Amino acid sequence: MYVAVKGGEKAIKNAHTLFAAKRRGNENVPGLRLDQITEQLSFAVDRVMGEGSLYDPELAAMAIRQAQGDLIEAIFLIRAYRTTLPRFGYAEPIETGKMAIERRISATFKDLPGGQVLGPTFDYSHRLINFDFDPEAAPESPPSSDEDIDLNAEVPRVSDILGKSGMIEPDHQFDEGHETGDLTRTPIDFPTDRDVRLQNLARGDEGFLLALGYSTQRGYARSHPFAGEIRFGEVELEFFAEELGFAVPIGTMEVTECQMINQFKGSAKAPPAFTRGYGLVFGQAERKAMSMALVDRSLRWKELGEEFSAPAQDQEFVLSHSDNIQATGFVEHLKLPHYVDFQAELDLIRTMRKEFDAQQNKDGDDDAPKMEAAQ
Amino acid sequence: MSLDQLTNEAPAYNFAYLDEQTKRMIRRAILKGIAVPGYQVPFAAREMPMPYGWGTGGVQVTASVLGESDILKVIDQGADDTTNAVSIRNFFAKTANVELTTHTSEATVIQTRHRIPEEELQEHQTLVYQVPIPEPLRFLEPRETETRKMHALSEYGLIHVKLYEDIATHGHIATTYAYPVMVEGRYVMDPSPTPKFDNPKMHKSKALQLFGAGREKRIYALPPHTDVVSLDFEDHPFTIQEWPDTQCAMCGAEGVYFDEVILDDAGNNMFVCSDSDYCETRQSEGHLGPLNADYKERMQ
Numbered sequence: 229m230y231v232a233v234k235g236g237e238k239a240i241k242n243a244h245t246l247f248a249a250k251r252r253g254n255e256n257v258p259g260l261r262l263d264q265i266t267e268q269l270s271f272a273v274d275r276v277m278g279e280g281s282l283y284d285p286e287l288a289a290m291a292i293r294q295a296q297g298d299l300i301e302a303i304f305l306i307r308a309y310r311t312t313l314p315r316f317g318y319a320e321p322i323e324t325g326k327m328a329i330e331r332r333i334s335a336t337f338k339d340l341p342g343g344q345v346l347g348p349t350f351d352y353s354h355r356l357i358n359f360d361f362d363p364e365a366a367p368e369s370p371p372s373s374d375e376d377i378d379l380n381a382e383v384p385r386v387s388d389i390l391g392k393s394g395m396i397e398p399d400h401q402f403d404e405g406h407e408t409g410d411l412t413r414t415p416i417d418f419p420t421d422r423d424v425r426l427q428n429l430a431r432g433d434e435g436f437l438l439a440l441g442y443s444t445q446r447g448y449a450r451s452h453p454f455a456g457e458i459r460f461g462e463v464e465l466e467f468f469a470e471e472l473g474f475a476v477p478i479g480t481m482e483v484t485e486c487q488m489i490n491q492f493k494g495s496a497k498a499p500p501a502f503t504r505g506y507g508l509v510f511g512q513a514e515r516k517a518m519s520m521a522l523v524d525r526s527l528r529w530k531e532l533g534e535e536f537s538a539p540a541q542d543q544e545f546v547l548s549h550s551d552n553i554q555a556t557g558f559v560e561h562l563k564l565p566h567y568v569d570f571q572a573e574l575d576l577i578r579t580m581r582k583e584f585d586a587q588q589n590k591d592g593d594d595d596a597p598k599m600e601a602a603q
Numbered sequence: 604m605s606l607d608q609l610t611n612e613a614p615a616y617n618f619a620y621l622d623e624q625t626k627r628m629i630r631r632a633i634l635k636g637i638a639v640p641g642y643q644v645p646f647a648a649r650e651m652p653m654p655y656g657w658g659t660g661g662v663q664v665t666a667s668v669l670g671e672s673d674i675l676k677v678i679d680q681g682a683d684d685t686t687n688a689v690s691i692r693n694f695f696a697k698t699a700n701v702e703l704t705t706h707t708s709e710a711t712v713i714q715t716r717h718r719i720p721e722e723e724l725q726e727h728q729t730l731v732y733q734v735p736i737p738e739p740l741r742f743l744e745p746r747e748t749e750t751r752k753m754h755a756l757s758e759y760g761l762i763h764v765k766l767y768e769d770i771a772t773h774g775h776i777a778t779t780y781a782y783p784v785m786v787e788g789r790y791v792m793d794p795s796p797t798p799k800f801d802n803p804k805m806h807k808s809k810a811l812q813l814f815g816a817g818r819e820k821r822i823y824a825l826p827p828h829t830d831v832v833s834l835d836f837e838d839h840p841f842t843i844q845e846w847p848d849t850q851c852a853m854c855g856a857e858g859v860y861f862d863e864v865i866l867d868d869a870g871n872n873m874f875v876c877s878d879s880d881y882c883e884t885r886q887s888e889g890h891l892g893p894l895n896a897d898y899k900e901r902m903q
Contacts (some may be wrong), residue, residue: 236689304654311650312616415645415820418748533678544732554818557655564657564687568680568717568877571863572779572798575844580773 233344234243251296265289274482274511275299280306281412282313283510300433300552307553308339311412318408319501320466320475324485324508325385327461331512334386335455336489342383347460348512386457387487387504396489396502414484418544425547426520431508432550434516439520440540448538449526456489460512484509488521495533503532612864619666625649628824629667629715633813641786642754643821644736651817656693658716659817661733665695665714668813670728674702681718681877688716697822705880717780717799721859724810726827732795734816736822739783739793759791762834769813770839779844786834790824792823792831800844800860805831851876852894854885 252259266273266289276288277351280303288306295301310517331347331503334340334574388395400422409424416424444451462482466475486507505525507517526540617623632646647702651659669675675695679688683705691714692703705711707720716733726823740750743761753759762783769777782799786792794802795814803827812825825831835841850857850865852873859881862873873894878884891898 234685236684237693239688240686240693252900307650312622314622321807386743413647415647417645418746537844544748548747553650557657557659558818559656560654561656561735564716565685566717566796567862568798569780569796569862571861572800572844572875574863576777576779579775583774 232253244320248344251294260293262293265292271512272297272299272302272495273515274509274569275434276302278510278513278516279303279433280310280501281332282310282573284305285329286343293491297597300469300556301401304553304556317467319469319478322465322481322482322483324463325460327483327485329383329459329461330461330482332383332456332457334457334530336386336457340386342381347373349428349514365465382417383459385459385487387489394501397492397498397504401502418547419530419532420543420547422524422528424507425543426508426524428519429507429523431551431556432437432520434513436550436555437519438515438525440526440546441519443538444522444526444540449529449541451505451522451525452491453522453525454489454491455518456487456504458484458486458514458517460484460514482511484511484513484517486514486517486521488518490525492532497531497533503528573593612660616698618671619669619695620652621649621663621666625663626770628666629663632822633664633667633824636822637811637826638841640825641775641790641792643823645820646822648817648820652759653690653694655818656735657687658714658733660819660822661714661716661731661817662691662814662815662872663817664692664698664711664813664815664822665731668731669699669701669712671699671701673711674704675699675708676704676713676880677827678713678714678720678879679716679719680751680862681720682879684879685897698741706884707878712843717798718860718877719797721856721876721878721887723804724735724808725768726809727846728810730810730812731790732797732814734793734795734814735819735820736781736816737793737814737816737819737821739791741812753889757789766836770836776835776839776841782841783834785832785834788832789836792825794831798844798860799841801821802831802833802841803843805832816866844873849874850892851882851885852892855892855896856882856890 236280268286269289270293273285273288276291276299277283277285280288280291282288286412287309288302291302291305292299295305296300329342329347331346331349332342332345365368370436370564387399401421402421406423409421409427411427416428443449445453455522460482462480464477465479465481467478468475484507488505488507490505492498492501494502499550503525505521505523505528506522507524509517517544522545523540526538527543529541536542542546619626621629629646632644636642648660648663648848653659653662675687676683677692677693677695679685682688683692694709695701696703707713707722707724711727712729712731713720713724714731714733720728729824737745738750740753743765744750744753753761759812766776769775777798780798781793781796782802782803784792784794784805785845794805795870803857807828807830808825809826809827814823816822821852833888844860846861849861851861853861853875860877862877863872863874865872874887874891884897890899
């Protein structure tokens with residue numbers, strides 16, 4: 229007899245219960261503690277903070293645990309929480325030139341003021357699974373610097389050093405009176421300015437940006453990039469308090485900044501000079517920051533008078549599809565029932581099949597050459 | 604609110620989840636949509652605790668128009684008990700604590716996905732549609748900058764050409780759902796992926812119809828008694844789906860939108876009303892279809 233999809237309510241409840249059991253797994257294995265995630269899975273935490281656009285390591289860890297390690301799901305949890313938070317105002321722009329450097333490298337200069345600081349990184353490690361890995365073992369204590377690099381000293385940005393000689397375009401300037409956009413408060417209106425584009429990229433999906441950035445290296449909107457500088461460390465965050473009349477520090481956060489330097493032979497609109505692509509991401513996320521910088525640069529084709537030829541240059545294509553929460557929602561909504569529309573299509577296909585078969589039978593009566601001509 | 608309250612009060616969500624500021628912003632967009640029927644109003648859609656594509660636009664619109672005295676009905680595919688309808692209804696039960704119903708006639712606000720109830724809606728009712736792709740020209744022109752220009756200039760040749768090509772290729776228009784409509788002779792509008800069967804119900808509807816697309820950040824509206832005309836040609840007039848000689852196996856209804864239910868792997872099937880409330884109401888009034896358990900009893 230007819231049972232259809234009745235009892236959706238009960239099914240949902242049971243699904244949630246089942247899922248909670250799956251989340252816990254074998255109860256003989258100790259449950260994950262938040263500090264284990266924040267301390268030992270920092271890259272996951274950083275990614276969730278970045279794409280969730282909310283800087284809170286503990287909350288990100290909670291989301292990762294609740295999402296059973298599905299980072300996009302964790303990002304979704306963070307976003308849905310973030311949207312409910314009251315907004316007190318906008319922080320002052322952070323000064324990455326005053327960053328307490330943990331890592332800072334430049335691929336364009338062998339040595340430079342402030343020095344190259346390799347810092348903690350996967351780079352130059354051999355990707356061999358360590359079968360003898362002991363998670364409880366205390367690591368060797370990190371060596372202290374044998375050179376006299378003062379990590380607390382202000383380290384000028386490579387782009388500023390180059391800027392002094394006029395070899396690179398100056399920092400992006402907006403017209404007087406330009407109000408910085410906020411894509412969480414105003415829907416994107418195409419074509420959009422660089423401020424909103426960068427916001428979109430900063431919270432965009434790492435994989436999507438990586439693929440797009442990669443495509444620019446393979447000839448789709450070739451932009452001749454050099455990693456001018458990648459720096460990672462802690463910056464101070466300030467908030468302008470109306471009551472006090474000056475900015476007060478409200479905390480610190482870790483960010484990765486990437487300044488991509490791109491060759492530019494000049495166009496009708498701009499003289500030959502190095503140009504910039506910019507990436508800034510919460511936490512240590514170099515792959516993301518670099519990809520973001522590559523895509524930022526390729527999206528600037530119009531302003532620099534370059535030729536348009538590739539997906540990575542296409543604002544609407546890039547910005548409309550970078551958000552993994554939008555993307556995963558819409559892709560996965562195909563799991564929802566569509567039987568009303570499917571019924572309509574079934575009806576249509578049946579009609580068209582009938583017409584097709586009738587046509588075939590009719591053609592079958594005629595001789596073969598005529599059939600070929602008809603096709 | 605004092606600092607004391609801010610710090611001591613247990614955190615709780617506002618009525619219908621969204622904060623009042625957000626609701627005001629959405630209501631402004633709705634009002635603009637009502638003032639310009641069929642025009643897609645951009646709005647700063649919020650991230651909701653359900654995924655994009657699962658009704659976030661409809662949920663935000665419903666949350667913004669819902670008052671404490673409202674009676675809410677939520678349907679998906681015409682039915683109240685499909686999983687996503689249940690989930691959205693639970694969401695409002697939890698966050699707004701309004702009265703819920705499955706009866707079309709009792710509801711003041713009905714949120715729907717893919718269907719318009721069979722029963723005619725009345726003046727005091729609001730129908731809220733969940734919309735995945737609000738742009739009727741999207742599959743002809745993917746760029747927003749272009750489609751907005753086309754709407755501004757009422758440049759709808761492209762969509763007529765598409766319908767014409769259907770006729771040239773198939774002998775009839777091959778669009779069965781999300782069938783484009785012309786609103787008040789001005790804007791071409793996507794009716795959301797409802798089957799074209801439901802298009803005539805939009806025309807001069809007594810109820811207010813609101814459309815919310817969360818991911819695409821657009822709201823549009825049809826005020827009551829608005830002209831909504833499905834696009835067609837004089838010699839190829841618009842037609843709706845028909846199921847000749849078919850009646851609902853449960854309630855015996857004819858001329859409604861049917862779900863096809865596969866009964867076995869030998870090709871046997873039956874048809875039942877897609878609108879579950881309509882079907883149940885008819886059954887309770889004594890209308891029975893041939894496969895209804897009570898039907899056989901009555902025959903004996």
